[in-house]
Amino acid sequence: MRSWVYIPLLALLLIFTSCGTGGSPTGGPAETPSTGEPRYGGTLVRGHNYGDPANLDPIVKNEVAAQMVTMNLFDTLVHVDPAAKEIRAGLAESWEISPDGLTYTFHLREGAKFHNGREIHAQDIAYTFQRLVDPKSASPFANRLEGVVGYGAFRQGEAAGLAGVETPDDYTVVLRLEKPKPGLLYDLGNPATGIVPREEVERLGDDFGQQPVGSGPFQFVSWKKDDQIVLKAFPDYWGGRPYLDQVVFRIMKEEATRDAEFQAGNLDVMVIGEAQYKRYSQDPTCKPNMIEVPELFTRALHLNTTKPPLDNVKVRQAINYAVDKPLVIEKVLSNKAYVAVGPIPSSSPAFNPDLKGYGYDPEKARQLLKEAGLEDGFDLEVIAYNYWASSVEGLMGYLQEVGIRVKLVQMDSTTVFDRTASGDFQAAFNSYGGNLDPVMTMYRIFHSSNFGRAGNTTHYHNPQVDALLEEALYEMDEARRIQLVQEAEKIVVEEAPWFFFNYNKAVMMHQPWVHGLQPVPTDIDYQDLTKVWVDKK
């Protein structure tokens, strides 16, 4: 009879329990008190936002959808710790770099095993690298080993193998380079160069990507397409078995589904979007279970410097002055982003805190447009895929205010990539980054040898920037590299081939019983699961 009373009550109850079963504000018995001591056992259920990865062979797919799984399955020569911005020992216990930077000698640890139980030898590293570069493998990541002696000859079919990889004994690998490549260790820590066992690759052939066998802390158990991927702890991992017994990646593209499953306590960890962030960050019971990190992604409006009037630097600067970025970030992105000053984000080792970006100054924007002979403004066509539509819409009003009439054209992502690769666009909104090595990032997007698909979509060309980035590419001294790349960045910011908008703030929600998650800036989904443990009863 009075059942309507229960509806608001139920709603209230839902709000208060929105952080899953363990987060009751009154301190119910649901939460197991943590002793702070990691414990073994249990399953971690992770939300997988990106859709089925389709292939878990590390040389075929390397995007977040695949890599958040493969990074646990395949071990690499060295480990890159993106949170600490450090390179650590992996399958190689130690290594030496010759003074000229051309020879890398890796000493493998003895006793490290593949998931099939066989010990890893130097020949496996050589085989893995051959396979990655082999033109028959058709890997999009072959160029991770570009610069190794014989790379070009092998790629062109003039040699039967990669000459620059040698194995003087079972536990030593020597890599010889044609030119110094200071970013090499970053590449050798990426799952794309994850070590594979030859016998399994040959046994499974093209199906290796469906039943991956590696040597990482977790081994493959099962995969139900578009549903879930299950991994279990590898007891013989050289670093000791991980705390977790099992990891389940539940493939859920729908935000609402993840939300419901998280609140029901069926999901332990999930990465959240703007709308969820607004809700969860305002809930005091959720806050302690939220991890935030400025990710290495810069969202920007890419301005084609060959298309008038954007070929005029004043016009590009005007666009940068026209927008009140903090306000758009607050209103449109629910503060789930950081204001950008330049292309290098704040979590990069090369971030320059002294760099002066563009403040909000519509007067100056109008003045610059006037100097460019555009008192009456101009029409600007912006292409973007629908994920970015609201971001572009957030900018439109401000640009209109100074006379820039924006027309937003939405299309699917591959069409956007096709058009930016071929230069057939005026302005395009996108996010770019994910690489911890600032030199490689800057080189790809602003060096004139990389026009189009290779990364420099704006056809930005400045000989001084080219020279600085080339020098940085071969400079072995880390401090000097960073100095060079920052000098290049200063010029790029001044010449504004991008409207520098924001750096992504990635946010991960976890249940109170999950411990050891890290704010990983390369992508918050790239969690080192050897450190994670659960104390759920």
Place this chain on the structure above:
Amino acid sequence: MGSFILRRLLQTAAILTGITLIVFLLMNVASGDPLWALLDQKSATLDEETAQNIRQQWGLDQPLTVQYLRFLGNALKGDLGRSFISRQKVTQAVLERAPATLKLGLAALFIAVALGLSAGLRPRCGGDPSGIFSAWWWPSQVFPSPSSGWAFF
């Protein structure tokens, strides 16, 4: 009777070939380089040498007619090729997903037949022949034509 079956089989073959041709052309007309599917949306870059290598290995550098005839020739031998992304055999990928599709299709067919028959065979004053028609109309919404019905299986 024999010539009728033969005629229908030939018609079906022509329809199936037509469908493959149209789908093949549509996929090629739709913009979007297939190479993007291998890369991350957030930092999709690929140098020309690598891109060319991938196209070559998958035969994507060949003229469209060659690509289509190669597909058709292999398909006749029961080989639908391998997925560009998963590198799985396409037949295997189809079989993996077939149980779910069949479950949905059969459930829908069941509902449609039940609804259709009861709607159509309801006794009517004067025995309206259109009732028989509607009895088959519902199921035909699940399997609209013989050729697409077979393709479904």
